[in-house]
Amino acid sequence: VIVRMAVPTDSEACIHLLTRLPNYFAIDTHDVVRAALTTGSAWVALEHDELVGFAVAEHRHTKTAEITFAAVDPLRQGQGIGTHLVNAVFDHATKHGIVLIEVKTLDASSGYEPFVSTRAFWEARGFHQVDCIDPHPGWKPGNPAAILVAALTATRED
Numbered sequence: 001v002i003v004r005m006a007v008p009t010d011s012e013a014c015i016h017l018l019t020r021l022p023n024y025f026a027i028d029t030h031d032v033v034r035a036a037l038t039t040g041s042a043w044v045a046l047e048h049d050e051l052v053g054f055a056v057a058e059h060r061h062t063k064t065a066e067i068t069f070a071a072v073d074p075l076r077q078g079q080g081i082g083t084h085l086v087n088a089v090f091d092h093a094t095k096h097g098i099v100l101i102e103v104k105t106l107d108a109s110s111g112y113e114p115f116v117s118t119r120a121f122w123e124a125r126g127f128h129q130v131d132c133i134d135p136h137p138g139w140k141p142g143n144p145a146a147i148l149v150a151a152l153t154a155t156r157e158d
């Protein structure tokens with residue numbers, strides 16, 4: 001599996017991957033992801049030229065960014081591809097002076113089982129939950145947002 005930065009022609013394969021993850025990405029998210037792929041920085045994971053995962057990150061403030069979307073082919077999850085993608089985001093962000101990276105996901109209070117492993121993934125990648133926002137602006141009712149943050153470097157000197 002190789003990871004490289006996405007190019008515009010990768011978009012439709014990314015959206016096709018989302019259609020295979022209906023428990024995580026409702027159809028109405030597809031256009032949002034399509035737009036994010038053009039405005040943010042995106043990475044794709046390829047195996048034999050087939051797209052098996054992608055991640056999108058967006059610059060938020062001077063030294064902060066957010067991973068807005070991440071997805072791996074359901075048949076290839078748990079094999080390190082998501083980690084590879086997140087590491088590519090971290091490396092790029094570090095080069096650009098980013099010190100904190102945020103990710104938002106479905107909070108445990110939702111009781112929705114598919115996101116148990118998603119939260120475990122982010123925590124294994126160094127993210128810590130700092131808040132739960134419910135309702136989160138723009139999110140449908142009944143979807144409490146877990147806000148997680150990972151530090152790429154120390155943010156204070158003493």
Ligand SMILES: CC(C)(COP(=O)(O)OP(=O)(O)OC[C@H]1O[C@@H](n2cnc3c(N)ncnc32)[C@H](O)[C@@H]1OP(=O)(O)O)[C@@H](O)C(=O)NCCC(=O)NCCS
Nearest residue numbers: 024071072077078079080081082083105117118120121124
């Ligand atoms: C979340 C996702 C991108 C991770 O990609 P992946 O390739 O499956 O992840 P990896 O194989 O690199 O890493 C799996 C890690 O998650 C952890 N993990 C996964 N499921 C777990 C579970 N049920 N309990 C505990 N840990 C779990 C593993 O311990 C592993 O961490 P480790 O490497 O430290 O052992 C992918 O599973 C996915 O697309 N999920 C559905 C969509 C989604 O949730 N997107 C993110 C929305 S915020």
